[in-house]
Amino acid sequence: MKKLCALVLAGIMLIALAAGCSGGDGGVKTYKVGVSIYKYDDNFMTLYRQEIESYFKTLETDTVKYNVTMMDGKGDMVEQTNQVENFIAQKVDVMIINLVQSSSAATITDKAKAANIPVVYINREPSADDMNGWDKISYVGADAKQSGTYQGEIIRDLADNGDINGDGVVSYVMLVGDPENTDAQYRTEYSIKALTDAGIAVEKLFEQRGDWDTAKGQELAANALAQFGGQIDVIFANNDGMAMGAIQAIKTAGRTVGQDIYLVGVDAIPEAVDAIAAGDMTGTVLNDHIGQSHTAVDAAVRYMSSESVDKYLWVNYQKVQ
Numbered sequence: 589m590k591k592l593c594a595l596v597l598a599g600i601m602l603i604a605l606a607a608g609c610s611g612g613d614g615g616v617k618t619y620k621v622g623v624s625i626y627k628y629d630d631n632f633m634t635l636y637r638q639e640i641e642s643y644f645k646t647l648e649t650d651t652v653k654y655n656v657t658m659m660d661g662k663g664d665m666v667e668q669t670n671q672v673e674n675f676i677a678q679k680v681d682v683m684i685i686n687l688v689q690s691s692s693a694a695t696i697t698d699k700a701k702a703a704n705i706p707v708v709y710i711n712r713e714p715s716a717d718d719m720n721g722w723d724k725i726s727y728v729g730a731d732a733k734q735s736g737t738y739q740g741e742i743i744r745d746l747a748d749n750g751d752i753n754g755d756g757v758v759s760y761v762m763l764v765g766d767p768e769n770t771d772a773q774y775r776t777e778y779s780i781k782a783l784t785d786a787g788i789a790v791e792k793l794f795e796q797r798g799d800w801d802t803a804k805g806q807e808l809a810a811n812a813l814a815q816f817g818g819q820i821d822v823i824f825a826n827n828d829g830m831a832m833g834a835i836q837a838i839k840t841a842g843r844t845v846g847q848d849i850y851l852v853g854v855d856a857i858p859e860a861v862d863a864i865a866a867g868d869m870t871g872t873v874l875n876d877h878i879g880q881s882h883t884a885v886d887a888a889v890r891y892m893s894s895e896s897v898d899k900y901l902w903v904n905y906q907k908v909q
């Protein structure tokens with residue numbers, strides 16, 4: 589009799605355990621989330637992805653858990669497509685995707701749609717056409733035009749309007765992120781537009797892609813400084829990662845920010861905020877990774893609860909000087 593009781597008890601425990609694991613009716617519901625980041629080795633996206641993970645944790649309760657699988661896209665679209673296929677095979681409930689190539693959004697959406705798994709795209713905006721590909725896809729980002737405008741305004745509002753060598757024209761160097769990305773396109777365009785809209789004369793000396801990367805930013809800034817020397821008034825970097833590299837190049841060239849050159853970035857990563865305080869950088873624009881990651885996670889949670897989600901969810905930038 590004792591043996592029988594023990595067996596029955598063990599059986600009940602097994603059933604309870606199985607129910608819990610399957611996320612079914614055992615009281616605890618576990619949602620599966622697949623996240624793929626375009627590349628882990630990116631200063632800004634590192635802050636962003638860490639916040640996605642910690643924010644999901646804060647939303648857990650005794651009865652709701654989030655099983656988040658996060659993958660490194662390694663800057664390789666083929667690799668990222670495989671990751672998405674694996675998420676689909678694992679039957680995740682929702683995906684959060686930071687595309688390696690924004691132009692591949694349609695391919696990813698088609699796969700997600702076939703499996704009926706909603707997608708929250710983040711940081712790299714798919715085209716408007718691609719965003720109309722399905723009603724269960726959303727984009728969370730910040731308006732890149734605003735960040736470019738703010739960069740230009742930081743320079744415009746200086747006492748000399750950015751013309752630090754006083755020759756009557758703001759001669760600039762542009763360190764471009766990834767030209768396929770709207771963040772890079774609009775920051776490049778709107779930073780300068782803020783100056784020309786104010787009637788300030790500008791001259792482009794140098795514009796090259798640095799892929800958002802510190803080492804490349806340093807190399808490009810060093811080349812520009814070697815080529816154009818004292819002609820350069822301002823170095824615009826599409827992000828702080830590249831601006832960090834430019835700081836090194838500026839120092840090596842014997843130049844001093846605020847005295848004979850200006851440098852402005854975007855993101856307000858902690859290193860950039862420190863650099864501004866130390867006088868090594870003129871300003872930056874806060875790219876709110878906390879606001880964006882929380883908005884993306886909230887959108888994912890709404891999709892998982894079958895609630896409606898807006899197609900576009902925008903988070904504001906802020907000037908930091």
Ligand code: BGC
Nearest residue numbers: 630632711771800827855875
């Ligand atoms: C950020 C960059 C980052 C890029 C990645 C941009 O919004 O400003 O720092 O490298 O996103 O796509």
